[in-house]
Amino acid sequence: MNVLTAQTTGRATVQTVGRRLGHWVSMLLLLVASLATLLPATGAMASGGVAIPKQNWSFAGMFGTFDNAALKRGAQVAVQSCMTCHSIKYIKFDQLRQFGVSEQEVKTWAESQGRTKKDAMLSGMEAAAAKEAFGVVPPDLSLITKARKGYEDYVFGILTGYASAADVALAQRVMADGKVSGEEAKEVASQLQLDLRHPDKMGEVLKRIVAGENFNRYFPGHFFAMPAPLSDGAVVYSDGTENSRNQLARDVVTFLAWAAEPTQMERKSLGIKVLLYLFVLTIMLYAVKRRIWAKVH
Amino acid sequence: MSKIMEWVDARLPVTALLKSQATEYPTPKNLNYWWNFGSLALFVLIIMIATGLFLAMHYKADANQSFDVVEHIMRDVNYGWLLRYLHANGASFFFMVVYIHILRGMYYGSYRKPREILWWFGIIIFFMMMATAFMGYVLPWGQMSYWGAAVITNLMSAIPIIGEDLVVWIWGGFSVGDPTLNRFFALHFLLPLVIFGVVMVHMWALHAVHSNNPVGIDVHEGKDTIPFHPYYTIKDLYGAGVFLIFFCAVVFYAPNFFLEPDNYIPANPMQTPAHIVPEWYFLPFYAILRSIDFLGSFSKLAGVIAMGGAIAILFILPFLDRSPVRSFRYRPLSKQLFWIFVVDCFVLGWVGYNPADAAIFDGALPLIIVGRTGTALYFGYFFLLWVITAFDIEKHTPVPKSI
DSSP states (O other), X not given: OHHXXXXXXXXXXXXXXXXXXXXXXXXXXXXXXXXXXXXXXXXXXXXXXXXXXXXXOTTOSTTOOOOHHHHHHHHHHHHHTGGGTOOEEEXXXXXXXXXXXXXXXXHHHHHHTTOOTTSEEOOSSOHXXXXXXXXXXXOOOTTTTTSSTTHHHHHHHXXXXXXXXXXXXXXXXXXXXXXXXXXXXXXXHHHHTOOTTOHHHHXXXXXXXXXXXXXXXXXXXXXXXXXXXXXXXXXXXXXXXXXXXXXXXXXXXXXXXXXXXXXXXXXXXXXXXXXXXXXXXXXXXXXXXXXXXXXXX | OHHHHHHHHHHSOHHHHHIIIXXXXXXXXXXXXXXXXXXXXXXXXXXXXHHHHHHHTTOOOOTTTHHHHHHHHHHTSTTHHHHHHHHHHHHHHHXXXXXXXXXXXXHTTTTSTTOHHHHHHHHHHHHHHHHHHHHHHHTTOBHHHXXXXXXXXXXXXXXXXXXXXXXXXXXXXXXXXXXXXXXXXXXXXXXXXXXXXXXXXXXXXXXXXXXXXXTOSOOOTTTTEEEHHHHHHHHHHHHHXXXXXXXXXXXXXXXXXXXXXXXXXXXXXXXXXXXXXXXXXXXXXXXXXXHOOSSGGGHHHHHHHHHHHHHHHHHHHHHHOOOSOOOGGGOHHHHHXXXXXXXXXXXXXXXXXXXXXXXXXXXXXXXXXXXXXXXXXXXXXXXXXXXXXXXXXXXXXXXOSOO
């Protein structure tokens, strides 16, 4: 607005132009500096993990919604697979009916963990027994998609990032002669997403894969207390959806995203109304502001 | 109606106060939009106190319950998720608004005579905000809550002689624990009300000396001023509308953007997170703290002093700046220093965000070097501002005689 008045009254002197230019240069500097904050810094800590592939989630974004069928399938995977060891303590079995799990199914699933449908989704496995078996108490999954960098993508990456039969075969082939050659290192780095800059560590990793430890390409540090939880056909869907490992993972991550914040759809739908209201209000306030200030300008 | 007001005014002159301090309060007519951020800060403070009050009605400070209680608020309390997201993101937006407010004061010389006391109360508010935000972040009792509290309170142990005992006294035990959480909650509830009181003093000081303006010269009342109402009431309302759009966009569509994922993991004293990082608004100061690592056993104390000094130095800014001109608009050197300072704050923030042992350019440039340089530049701003103004190095451009 200042620019407009300055031009119309012919007061746009070289000085003010210069000043504006100075402003823009400064703003540009600011922008560069803020972009620099996105620059990845590598450190001892940062080298452990790898970039996690982005997934498309139906519930992401402003207008995203949950697919009830996927939620139901995901809940089934959670109950029949994850809950062997993990709890989802902030959700009660009964809440699963919100997206169409039948009362009978809820009852059966609850009983499978020795609970009733009014109980929280606690694993049938005792914490002490879990610690005995895995060395750690498996974390509660209620907030897992919010509690890890990478969010849903990270959890999906973990579930699908374990060493496949082909990965193990590669490790065995490379380590047959006990060392990693330059050519082999490149192959291993691309297939297992290991850091090429640390070739010395690569041999160690491969040795542990051959020894049958739980390798996961997306876990910082790569070796995990949890054995691969999902495999093709691990859970049988009643709606006939294919039950590949990736599909199971996709469904259960969808369910866990819901469990992490069951109010999120309420949040999104209210948000649109709030923002629309604010847009209209602000435009009106601006119009009134122009009108009132017309006397001054 | 007017009869009632007459009755009241005879006993408490409300109308006269409103007239002199609001409806007819003379305000320079040339204030730009950077002047919106003062009233905006008050607006956010009110949002924080209001949402915080309702959150407190559902919250319990208890090392065994707080994490669950926050989830209870998120899941079971009607609009509890909204209250919490407004409050958690409100803290971030509060700092954004206040940082812009402070930088505006620095750019246009609003700290200069006769506004020194006004400026000092502003810094006191800023300092209390930092304490309040820090203690508020501890309340959800997640991993970052716990370890952030542990790291920051531990800094006190650097104080000679009494340090170790002081930390135990603050903790109420031999580590951060339930007593710490309880007292932080009590203080987190109290401090915003104290801040509100100091804000009133800040405004009292403002209304005693009146607003500075972009030109930075004293204004002639009447010719150069307009009544606060309706001109600035409507401008501030419009600004608040724009602010709310940004704020609500984050609250409703990216509510965890400013939050660390680690804080959704319950506090675990037995497991240190790989990378403890404070909230973004503390990062530049955190970087300054860590950049002093070359003084052996004195590093910690020196770092704490440098971090405190980074804020404390603002107190003497009115005396460091000796220029005859307030506004940097007419001060080419000061203006350049100012923008270097702003960029430097971003760089320090970025250094603070990264692990202490990180490096860029494939390890060629350790971030600690960037951090030390940034710290030097930060304090360099204040020193150079004094040098160029005290020794008449800066030649200011012509200042208009009137706005």
